[in-house]
Amino acid sequence: MAAQINTQKKKVGQNIKVVVRVRPFNKKESRGQSRMAVNCISPTEIQTKDKKYCFDRVFQPDCNQLDIYSYIVEPMINDVFAGYNCTVFAYGPTGTGKTHTMIGGDPSSLSSLDWRRNEKAGCIPRVATNIFDEIASRKVNDYNVRVSFLELYNEEIRDLLNSDKRRPPLNIFNDDKGAVFIQNLNEKNVFNSNDIHELLKQGTLRCQTNSTHMNNHSSRSHTVFTITVHIKEADLNGEEVLKTGKINLVDLAGSENIAKSGAKDKKALELANINRSLLTLGRVIQILTEKNNRHVPYRDSKLTRILQDSLGGHTKTCLIATVSPADSSYEVTQCTLEYAMRARDIKNTPMVNEKVTQVEMFKQLTTEIEELKRKLEATQLGEGGSGGAGFFVAQQHWDEIQNQLHVNSNSLTMKNEIMDDMKKRLADLEVIQKIKTRDYEEAMKNCKNKEKIIHKATALLKEHRENLQQEKYLSKNYFQAVQDENTQAKCLLQANNTLTENYNMARFKLKTQYLNSLSNNCLIQEKCRSLQQTIVSGREQLDKMSLTSQSAVTNQMAVLEESARACHQELERCAAWKKEIEDVANNKNGVSEVIEERPSCVSEVMGLVDKGCKNKYTTRNADPLNRLRSRLRNMYHMQIQSKRQQIKLLEQEVKEMVENLEIIDRRTNNFTIEEEEDENMIKQDFISKSTVLPNTGVDLVAQTESVEENFENIKSRLTELINQKIDTETAHLNLNQTHINTMKQMIASTEKSLKMHISEQKSLLETTEKIGKDLLDEWIQAIPADDTPNKVSVNYPKQVGDGPLPRDVLIKKFQEEFDEDISNESFHLNVSTNTEEHLTPRKSNEYSETAT
Numbered sequence: 001m002a003a004q005i006n007t008q009k010k011k012v013g014q015n016i017k018v019v020v021r022v023r024p025f026n027k028k029e030s031r032g033q034s035r036m037a038v039n040c041i042s043p044t045e046i047q048t049k050d051k052k053y054c055f056d057r058v059f060q061p062d063c064n065q066l067d068i069y070s071y072i073v074e075p076m077i078n079d080v081f082a083g084y085n086c087t088v089f090a091y092g093p094t095g096t097g098k099t100h101t102m103i104g105g106d107p108s109s110l111s112s113l114d115w116r117r118n119e120k121a122g123c124i125p126r127v128a129t130n131i132f133d134e135i136a137s138r139k140v141n142d143y144n145v146r147v148s149f150l151e152l153y154n155e156e157i158r159d160l161l162n163s164d165k166r167r168p169p170l171n172i173f174n175d176d177k178g179a180v181f182i183q184n185l186n187e188k189n190v191f192n193s194n195d196i197h198e199l200l201k202q203g204t205l206r207c208q209t210n211s212t213h214m215n216n217h218s219s220r221s222h223t224v225f226t227i228t229v230h231i232k233e234a235d236l237n238g239e240e241v242l243k244t245g246k247i248n249l250v251d252l253a254g255s256e257n258i259a260k261s262g263a264k265d266k267k268a269l270e271l272a273n274i275n276r277s278l279l280t281l282g283r284v285i286q287i288l289t290e291k292n293n294r295h296v297p298y299r300d301s302k303l304t305r306i307l308q309d310s311l312g313g314h315t316k317t318c319l320i321a322t323v324s325p326a327d328s329s330y331e332v333t334q335c336t337l338e339y340a341m342r343a344r345d346i347k348n349t350p351m352v353n354e355k356v357t358q359v360e361m362f363k364q365l366t367t368e369i370e371e372l373k374r375k376l377e378a379t380q381l382g383e384g385g386s387g388g389a390g391f392f393v394a395q396q397h398w399d400e401i402q403n404q405l406h407v408n409s410n411s412l413t414m415k416n417e418i419m420d421d422m423k424k425r426l427a428d429l430e431v432i433q434k435i436k437t438r439d440y441e442e443a444m445k446n447c448k449n450k451e452k453i454i455h456k457a458t459a460l461l462k463e464h465r466e467n468l469q470q471e472k473y474l475s476k477n478y479f480q481a482v483q484d485e486n487t488q489a490k491c492l493l494q495a496n497n498t499l500t501e502n503y504n505m506a507r508f509k510l511k512t513q514y515l516n517s518l519s520n521n522c523l524i525q526e527k528c529r530s531l532q533q534t535i536v537s538g539r540e541q542l543d544k545m546s547l548t549s550q551s552a553v554t555n556q557m558a559v560l561e562e563s564a565r566a567c568h569q570e571l572e573r574c575a576a577w578k579k580e581i582e583d584v585a586n587n588k589n590g591v592s593e594v595i596e597e598r599p600s601c602v603s604e605v606m607g608l609v610d611k612g613c614k615n616k617y618t619t620r621n622a623d624p625l626n627r628l629r630s631r632l633r634n635m636y637h638m639q640i641q642s643k644r645q646q647i648k649l650l651e652q653e654v655k656e657m658v659e660n661l662e663i664i665d666r667r668t669n670n671f672t673i674e675e676e677e678d679e680n681m682i683k684q685d686f687i688s689k690s691t692v693l694p695n696t697g698v699d700l701v702a703q704t705e706s707v708e709e710n711f712e713n714i715k716s717r718l719t720e721l722i723n724q725k726i727d728t729e730t731a732h733l734n735l736n737q738t739h740i741n742t743m744k745q746m747i748a749s750t751e752k753s754l755k756m757h758i759s760e761q762k763s764l765l766e767t768t769e770k771i772g773k774d775l776l777d778e779w780i781q782a783i784p785a786d787d788t789p790n791k792v793s794v795n796y797p798k799q800v801g802d803g804p805l806p807r808d809v810l811i812k813k814f815q816e817e818f819d820e821d822i823s824n825e826s827f828h829l830n831v832s833t834n835t836e837e838h839l840t841p842r843k844s845n846e847y848s849e850t851a852t
């Protein structure tokens with residue numbers, strides 16, 4: 001049994017691949033001087049005189065076997081190992097190279113064939129070697145490769161790997177998922193490519209032998225060479241799964257028209273039957289490419305039944321249309337190209353075959369065993385006819401059942417052993433599961449703790465980030481402050497420079513002032529000296545003047561004495577003049593008259609006379625010399641007095657000048673002291689400032705430099721610290737991130753394993769449920785060895801009679817109902833509780849409810 005279960009994982013429709021291979025002219029065509037009827041205009045286009053066709057690839061007559069293999073089959077090897085089913089059809093008229101493409105050169109030399117070097121080798125020998133190469137390169141240890149080779153001729157399946165004439169008939173079955181399997185078809189285990197080559201050789205020879213018995217048989221039969229690969233690999237969870245993929249290589253019968261063969265009557269019917277498969281194939285292709293969802297008549301031919309999954313199913317399919325280039329074959333070539341064009345529209349939904357895990361296998365086996373046991377018991381009870389649910393079976397059939405039971409019993413024993421082993425493994429698995437559950441719970445706990453830690457760490461991280469921001473801000477401020485300080489230091493330096501300049505200027509000014517005052521002092525001193533000299537010279541002059549005045553006095557005395565004498569003489573003259581006046585007074589008449597005439601003049605003259613008289617009297621009494629002397633003395637005294645006065649004034653002036661000089665001197669001294677004091681004060685101030693500020697410009701520069709250096713150091717240290725902090729924080733962050741990621745991964749993997757566990761449990765449940773049904777079917781199928789396409793079941797009422805209904809009655813009933821003779825066939829007996837339906841034979845699938 002080769003049941004393949006397909007899953008419904010992906011449903012992406014993809015068109016089947018269709019290529020055309022044009023063979024070279026054969027001898028006959030060359031001799032007949034045929035002309036080319038087709039032209040390969042590009043790698044994907046072929047042109048006939050009527051039409052241009054586009055395919056996935058067009059292989060020209062000069063292409064070689066390896067080109068075909070590399071493009072079509074080689075990529076399928078990976079698919080087979082991935083668990084896909086793949087099919088390659090060769091379709092075309094007789095003699096166009098289908099067998100050449102599939103098998104290639106002389107099959108008798110196949111076993112020693114190295115397909116890479118042998119140019120004649122077709123796809124089958126190449127794929128055989130390729131599969132084992134792939135197994136070796138993938139280092140697959142646990143694998144199983146099986147080969148089957150069948151021929152379909154006149155709607156009859158022949159096993160080309162089984163020459164036994166007593167071989168059981170080959171029946172085609174569909175399981176409930178639509179997968180097709182051929183009962184009793186030999187599937188040979190192969191262990192290397194040579195094994196496959198050998199089987200291919202044997203099968204091909206057997207096919208050819210058949211061909212010699214039947215005229216031109218080979219071109220009218222279809223052959224299907226299947227290689228099935230089972231590999232055991234660990235899946236992503238480390239669990240071992242069994243993957244199954246296969247490749248079907250189908251060499252179809254020649255597609256030429258029946259009419260063309262010229263056969264008539266029985267032969268024509270036979271040919272019609274032979275071509276039934278091809279016709280059905282054409283119909284199936286036609287319907288599959290329509291959009292009206294018509295019923296696809298797969299069941300109308302065995303070929304379409306066998307290849308059902310390859311056409312509109314889940315297989316990856318490629319059709320190779322082989323054509324002749326000759327114009328003599330133009331018509332069939334055109335038909336073939338049209339046929340191939342239609343096939344291009346078929347959409348398949350390739351799917352990976354279900355991978356079966358060991359646990360599932362175990363569950364399947366367990367359920368199968370249980371079911372078998374139950375069936376066995378039921379059968380044993382029914383055997384004696386006392387079980388109430390008995391049924392009648394022919395003796396021969398009964399023997400077969402007994403044999404089957406014996407085989408099944410052995411199988412049961414074996415399966416029991418396997419079951420025990422499996423039970424042990426299950427127990428182990430349960431322990432592991434418990435441990436894993438505990439681990440999982442612990443992991444969950446850890447996860448929760450870690451989550452808390454992560455939350456804390458996140459909060460801490462946030463805090464760190466904030467701190468960092470703050471530190472950054474502070475650093476920025478500090479940086480600014482340092483820059484400000486630097487600017488201030490520069491300002492101070494500038495101020496200091498200005499101060500130094502001012503100080504130097506003030507110093508220079510003071511010096512200039514001092515020097516000026518010094519020179520002023522000298523000038524004053526000079527002036528004082530000149531004053532003193534003036535005074536001395538003044539005194540000397542005074543002394544000289546005194547001497548001069550004394551002599552002048554003497555001279556004046558002399559002058560005065562002279563004048564006294566003159567005076568004396570005057571006086572004498574005055575006396576004389578008085579006498580004369582008296583003489584005149586004596587002459588009174590004349591004078592009286594005058595007096596009378598001019599009294600005022602007389603009084604005036606009398607005043608003058610009186611005055612003269614008085615003067616005369618005084619002068620008469622005083623010494624005129626003495627008077628003169630005293631007058632001169634007075635004059636002298638007065639002059640002396642004025643000179644003294646002058647000297648006093650000069651002395652006063654000199655004194656004042658000396659005093660002024662002293663004041664100036666003092667002032668000068670004071671000024672010098674003040675200046676010194678000022679200088680000292682400035683110095684003191686400068687020194688005091690210098691203690692606060694840098695001592696000197698050099699110090700200040702040095703200090704500024706050191707400040708700058710410090711600033712640079714602080715800056716670099718700060719940068720370093722910030723970088724360190726950032727590095728630490730980043731490392732911290734990364735660590736936390738890694739931690740979080742690890743935790744997430746752990747959570748994810750735990751979740752995944754949990755989900756898987758749940759899905760496993762579910763699938764186990766489902767499988768357990770289904771397995772009972774499957775085994776029941778299988779059990780039923782195993783007993784009657786039915787070779788008809790539809791199972792025949794005969795309903796048997798529970799309440800009827802004392803014994804089983806005779807077989808011939810049942811056969812008759814069936815004949816009446818279906819107009820079909822089942823006397824040579826084995827059939828099921830079902831017990832019905834429905835009395836109304838009793839004795840009514842039905843197809844089993846129509847009244848499954850009545851089955852117990």
Ligand SMILES: Nc1ncnc2c1ncn2[C@@H]1O[C@H](COP(=O)(O)OP(=O)(O)OP(=O)(O)O)[C@@H](O)[C@H]1O
Binds near residue numbers: 024094098254
């Ligand atoms: N591409 C090709 N290159 C060289 N020879 C070819 C090519 N195709 C076919 N031939 C030769 O043509 C002959 C007929 O080929 P083949 O038997 O493969 O045709 P077929 O389509 O399988 O015919 P049938 O339907 O009768 O089985 C063979 O001798 C084969 O070697």
